[in-house]
Amino acid sequence: MKSSPEQLERIVAYLDGELSAEESAQVEQQLASDEQFRRELQSAQRAWSALDQLPMPHVGDDFSNTTMEMVVDAAQHDLEAKTIALPIQRRKRNTTNILLLAVTVLLAALMVRVIAQNPNRRLLADLPIIQNVDIYSQFESVNFLRDLREYLGEDVTSYTLSAEQLASKLEEHQLISDSDQRQDWLESLDESEKTSLRGKFNRFRELPDSRQQELRTLHQEIAAADEQEQLLPTMYVYQQWLNELEPSEQYELREQPDEQQAEDAATGIKRFLEDRTFELTPEQLRDLFRKAFPHMMRLKRAMDQQLESNPQNMSPEKVRRELMQLLRDNPKEFQRLQELIPQAVPPDVGEAFKQLDERQQLEQVRAWFLQHLHQMERGRRAGSRGRGAARPTEEELQNFFVEELDPAQKERLLALPTDQMQQQLIGLFQGRRARQRWKDRDGSPRWGRPEDRRGPQEGAPRLRGQPPPGERFGPPPNGDRGLGGPGRMLDGPPRGFEGPRGRRPGYFEEEEGPRRRRRAEGPRPEDVPPPREE
Amino acid sequence: MAISESTAQRYTAQDPDVRLMLQVRDDDAGAFEELMQRYQSRLVALMTHLVGKQDLAEDLAQDVFLRIYRARKRYVPGSKFSTWMYTIANNVASNALRGLSRRKEVNLVGTESGELGGNPLAAKALAASGLMPTRQLDKAELSEVVKIAVSTLNERQRMAVLLNKFEHLSYEEIAEVMEQSPSAIKSLLSRARANLREVLEPYLQQGAKL
Structure with a gap:
């Protein structure tokens, strides 16, 4: 027997929770005593629950x-x-x-x-930001570029970028900044350039919306700056220099306030330029040793033996001590070296060497010596080890976390998922250790303070416990060097290339036609090392 | 009806969607997009069950969003945002159904009385579906039967049922959306559920192969 409409109304209202407490109590009382009423309620409930089976249409992106x-x-x-x-x-x-x-x-x-x-429209809309995503991700505001330019003090652009390179970069920036020309620019890219751009686009899309917006704002700030023509070359120089840093070093640098970051970067760039003046190719280095250092073979043999027995013993400090002792014991040998070296190296290097004071010359000899030993060590390892810093043990990480991080860093890390926390912790650890190593050697971080620049202090240029960089920083000082040596950057892969050097901002790897190619496998400054905290 | 300041403040404090809509009023495109993302699936589903065709339902849902955008400057929070939005949706759907009815494009609309016995179309539809209550239905079949059962309700019943079941609106809120009294909604829902039960009960007694 079906219940009356009034009774059903009560049941439905009861099921919907629309009855007062008193009415609900009455219904519950009836439910307890009236089997028919109970069946009615269950039946209404079943029908209502069946509506859950109603198909739900899917709404597409369109x-x-x-x-x-x-x-x-x-x-x-x-x-x-x-x-x-x-x-x-x-x-x-x-x-x-x-x-x-x-x-x-x-x-x-x-x-x-x-x-x-729409991905394509979005690519075009954000093209200038996407094309510059790697370098834009490395600083926070246009004031950083202003500070950097001020700290650099002189026109370092001319030392690091050829007029042609700079003109090409500026032209590209102008083209992609003009929305009417973006499509043409895009169509002019070859396959490898498109691949590179796709990589950048993907990295841009992976950023949180808020970070994307920050990068757009940064781009607008740079575009609106009166001194844009000076700021852009400064940015390109900065990016070239960043290419030479390990991801953990980039991360450490990014973690600093803008002004400190600019000061450190300027110091690092200047030092790098100085270092580069004396950079030799492996062939040139071998030539130098063959012509100028035969009388130093005793030391070399001792070094070789140590290297053979335990490569870990070949610390820069040990090399420095022994070399200093040897030269101090044989002042005439050093004078002879001062005469021979300018003849054994390319003329521009020789001239630059002659301009150094005696202590600086000694430091440079030591640097070449170490470079040579590293070259040998690398040959022995035959690519069996990567060039990245050794992965710290769990215990090291734990101690580092407990003892060296400040509360804010700990809090930030603890808020992350475990794998991201581990990744960022390792990045912090390696960056901190790298800086400590530099401090141990030079008394300053690698990118150091201006007063710590190479010169009177005891410090070796380009001493990073690693072979010299495979890619050149800027144009070669003269036509004889650069393109043929390890530092060539525009003509195929660099010599001594040991595989990917980590994800770094990349420019000027090679050049073809009026526009330089970007790295096919783009850098991931927002990935490894861990991104700046949003 | 004028909305008092205290009412507006209360809804602003209680309902995050109201706060979003106030941002839309201030021309915040992001807030509009967020509202749209929150409601688009539910709104399209509601419209689909009301008019029976998804493409038409999407058109109507877009019309609702467009009306919301156009009305943004006049928006004053006098209720939950969802209630306000479904009021617009109800108007849009009613207009569309009137148009369809004139063109006789809707053939599964129950009688105004809502009694299934007076609606041979429902029985015809179920018979045509081949889904007879003599055997256990699988999930897809049950889904089809439920869809037909809902389509047998008249427009007002369907709207009330969908708002009650899927949007969890109270009788009072449904009454506001449909511009009726809560007691009228109570009766409307009761009749709608009686109709649904009448269609579904034979199938539910057999159970479903889920």
């Missing part, structure tokens, strides 16, 4: 896209309507202006949103 497009159209119409209405609303001019501004802002924002739904 829906959001077209809806937003419709809204953009509506905003456009609003704008037009208000524009037309302007003459007859002069009394309300101020109000209308505000409305117009609001609608315009909305329109622009909505267009950005619509564009964001």
Whole structure:
């Protein structure tokens, strides 16, 4: 027997929780005593639950896209309507202006949103940011570039970038900054360039929305800067220098406040330029040893033996001590070296060497000596070891976390998922250790302070416990060097290349035609080392 | 009806979607997109069950969003955002259904009385589906039967059922959306559920192979 409509109404309202406490109690009382009433309720409940089986349509991406497009159209119409209405609303001019501004802002924002739904349109819309995503990710504001430029003090651009390179970079920046020319620029890319761009695009898309917006703002700041023509070359120089740093070093640098970062970067860039003056190719280095150091073979043999028995013993400090002792014991030998070296190295290096004071010359000899030993060591290892810093043990990481991190860093790390926390902790550890190693050697970080620059202090240029960089930093000082040596950067892979050097901002790896190619396997400054905290 | 300041403040404090809508009022495109993302699936589902066709439902849902955008400057929080949005949706759907009805494009609309016995279309639809209550249905079949059962409800019943079941609106909120009294909604839902039970009960007694 079916219940009356009133009874069903009570049941339904009870099931929906729409009865008062008193009414509910009455229903429950009836449920306990009335079997038929109970069956009615269960039946209504079953039918209601069956609605869960109702198929739910899926809404595709197109829906959001077209809806937003419709809204953009509506905003456009609003704008037009208000524009037309302007003459007859002069009394309300101020109000209308505000409305117009609001609608315009909305329109622009909505267009950005619509564009964001379409990868190709989004690529074009954000092209200048995407193309520069790696370097833009390395600093926070245009003031960093201003500070860096000021700290660099002189026109280092001319030492690191040829006029042609710079013109090409600026031209590219101009093209991709002009929305009308982006499509043409995109179509002019060859396959490897497109691959590189795709990599950058993917890295950009992986960034949180807020970070993407920050990069857009940064781009706008740079574009709006009066001294953009000076800031862009500064940025390119900075990027070239960053190429030479390990990911952990980049991370450490990024973690600093902008001004400190600029000061350290300027010091590092200057030092690097100085170092590069004396950089020799492996062949040139062998030549130097053959011509200038035969009388130093005793030391070399001792070093070789140590290297053979235990490569870990070949510490830079030990080499320095022994070399100093040897030369101090044989001042005439050192004088002879001073005469021979300029003849055994390329002329420009020889000239630069002659300009150094005696202590600096000694340091440079030591640097070449170490470079030679590292070259040999590398040959022995035959690529069996990567060039990255050794992975710390769990215990080292634990101690590092407990003893060396400040509370804010700990808190930030603890908030991360375990794998990300581990990755960032290792990055911090290696960066900190790398800086400590430099401090141990030079009394300053690798990128150091201006007063710590190579010169009177005891410090070896380009001493990083690693072979000299495989890629050159900027153009060669003269036509004889550079393109043929390990430092060649525009003509195929560099000599002594040991595989990927980590994910770093990359430029100038090679050049073909008027535009330089970017690295096919792009850098990942936002990935490894860990990104700056958002 | 004018909305008091205290009412607006109360809903602003209680409902995050109201706060988003206030941002939309201030021309925040991101807030609009977020609202759209939150509601688009539910709104399209509601419209699909109301009009029976997903493509038409999507058009109607877009119309709802567009109306929300156009009404943004007049928006004053006098209820939950969802209640306000479903009020617009109800109007849009009613207009569309009237148009469809004139063109006789909807053939599964129950009688205004809501009594299934007076609606041979429902029986015809179920018979045509081949889904007879003489055997155990699988999940897809049960889903189809439920869909037909819902389509047998009249427009007002369907709207009330969908808002109650899937959007968890109270009788009072449904009453606001549909511009009726809560007691009228109580009766409406009761009749709708009686109709649903009548169609579904024979199938549910057999059980479903889930």
